[in-house]
Every structure is written in structure tokens, then in C-alpha cells.
Amino acid sequence: MQIQHNISLKSYNTFGIDAKASHFVSAKTVDDLKAIFSSETVHFTKFILGGGSNMLLTKDIEALVIHINLKGKQIRSKTDTTVLVEAQAGENWHELVIWTLQNNFGGLENLSLIPGNVGSSPIQNIGAYGVELKDSFYSCEALNLKTLKVETFKNEDCNFEYRNSIFKQEVKGQYIILSVVFKLSLKHHKLHTNYGAITSELEKMKISNPTIKDVSKAVIAIRESKLPNPKEIGNSGSFFKNPIISSEAFKSLQTNFPDAPHYIISEKEIKIPAGWLIETAGFKGKTFGNYGVHKKQALVLVNYSDAKGADVLKLSKLIQSTIYRIFNVSIETEVNII
DSSP: OOOEEEEEOGGGSTTOOOOEEEEEEEEOSHHHHHHHHHOTTOOSOEEEESSOOSEEOOSOEEEEEEEEOOOOEEEEEEOSSEEEEEEETTSBHHHHHHHHHHTTOBSOGGGTTOOSBGGGHHHHTOEETTEEGGGTEEEEEEEETTTOOEEEEEGGGSOOBTTBOTTTTTTTTTEEEEEEEEEEESSSOOOOOSSTTHHHHHHHTTOSSOOHHHHHHHHHHHHHHHSOOTTTSEEOSOOBOOOEEEHHHHHHHHHHOTTOOOEEOSSSEEEOOHHHHHHHTTOTTOEETTEEEOSSOTTOEEESSSOOHHHHHHHHHHHHHHHHHHHSOOOOBSSEEO
8 A cells, every 4th residue: 555646536537637636545455444544644634536437526636535446246145036245345336237247136237337336336326217226235334434443334224315325414424435235136136127218228129028137238228329438538427416396396397398307206296307407408419618518418518628627517507507597496416526
């Protein structure tokens, strides 16, 4: 474990923003982390970095950036119908999903091709195509940064909500997630194919009795058709959350936009696709020099070449204010602004 200085974070964030870390260290074990946080010789402010897929760097980081690089995955236990799989925080998310599918473990297939690492997944309660992390999350181990003891959080401890958890709220900044355990199916897999374009994609693939691998392939095909590859165009996936508004507010919205797409959450709440709001407001495909809104998916803000994070942030605020002016709806960022 070696502390480096004045390190570019361009390759450590999927937006490809060339911000600098004044100090940088890669933590490969729990003991590394304990040493970093207990060492009397390290007095730097500390900044935790995972897969760098859900953040926008708007400035240099004047701190010790700690890259969580714990690796490994294993089967913890099995029953006749389920399996518990543990993955370390530094494992790539999509590679984990592919590994579960190769072993015929069901539950994560709808979450294929989501960028980032395993350790960030419970924080954000990542989700896609009608499935959220909480649906398969069993527990996680996390390092308490005050006591330096490893604690276990069960599903019910995490207060999972839409793109939210206890790690973004009550205990934000107090723990580092070390590993996550998932409860997955071994047989009689429950498929989720009714959300978005999965059914039509399966029909296009001429598949009438899909397997979990088929669902994953469909999700990957849909995502690749809409979302830019971060290795080719800098981005963090969906930049904004889908807003949830009251039924009364939705009725008001329908006055001017009768065909507004929506999903009923409850009798009192309606979810509106943020991508539709942004596209209707005229931002889809708009470029602002070397950054802009992706031409195929209005939810995605992109860095075409060497854009500054502050410029992308300025664009996001312009989108937010325009959406509120046109629709009287507030949209929040899904990406963490640093």
C-alpha cells in the first residue's frame, strides 16, 4: 500500500473528467483500510472512491482519495432453491452479473450492464427495468470508520427506497461497504420482462420462453442501443432520477400534456420518466461544445472530449430549471456532484 501524490482521476471516473487527487491510495484489503484510518501519520481529509460511475467531479480533490479495490466473489451457502453469493466491494458490477448467469443464479439479470462496482450498489439501491438491488440484497459488511469494526447490515437495516438507502442518508460518510451478499434463485427463476422494451426485444430475438440469460441479453441490447459506452464517450449513465409527483400534480400536468407517460406508484403518487421531460423540453441531442445531452437518451449527459465537470453541472442546472418552468416538476440528480 503506497500513497501517491498529484494523481489524475480521469481513468477512475466514467465521465472521464480530468480532476486531480492531491493524494491517492489503493486499498486492496480490509487491513489496508484499517491502517489508513488508524494511522497517526495520515492526517489528510479522506475521500472514498469506488467504481467512479455515479459521480461528476467539478474540481480537484484536495484530500487522500482512497480507491476501494477489494476483489473476490464466492458462494456462501445453498438450499434447494436459493444461493447466497458474496462479492467484494471492488468487483465490477456487470462482471458479477455475468458470473451469476454463467452459474444459472437468477435475480440480477435485469441489472446487466449497469456501470460501477459492487460496493456502490447498495448505497444507490441501483435499479433498472423493474428490478432494484433491494430485491436480491441479503446483507453487506461495512467498516465503521469511527470504531474500525466490521458490521453487518441486513436488508431491513438499509432503509432501501428509490435510488436511496441508509448509506446515503442516516449514516452517510460513516461506513465503507466491504462486501455484499445476494440471495439468488437456483431454479424456478422469476423473470421480470414487462418493464420497458424487454418483451419486444425478446420478440425481436424470436424468443418466446426466455431464460435469465435471454433477459440479460435483451437488457444489454436495449442499453447498448440507447446508452453510450463510457469507454468511448464519458458519462455516468442516467444523470437524473425519475420524479415522483402527487396524483393531483399529475392531473395538472395532463392538462397541457395529455399523453405524458407515467407509472402509478400508489393512489397518491405517480412516477414520470425524466427522459421524456428532458426530451420534450428540447434538450435531447443538444451539444454545448465538448459536452451535451446524448442523442439517443435524454437522461444521459456526456463528455465528448476533455469537458470540465463544472460545465456539465451548469448544463444540468439549466435542464432542471427549464423542466420546472415548463412542467412545474422538479427533477433531482441521480449522480453525486463532487
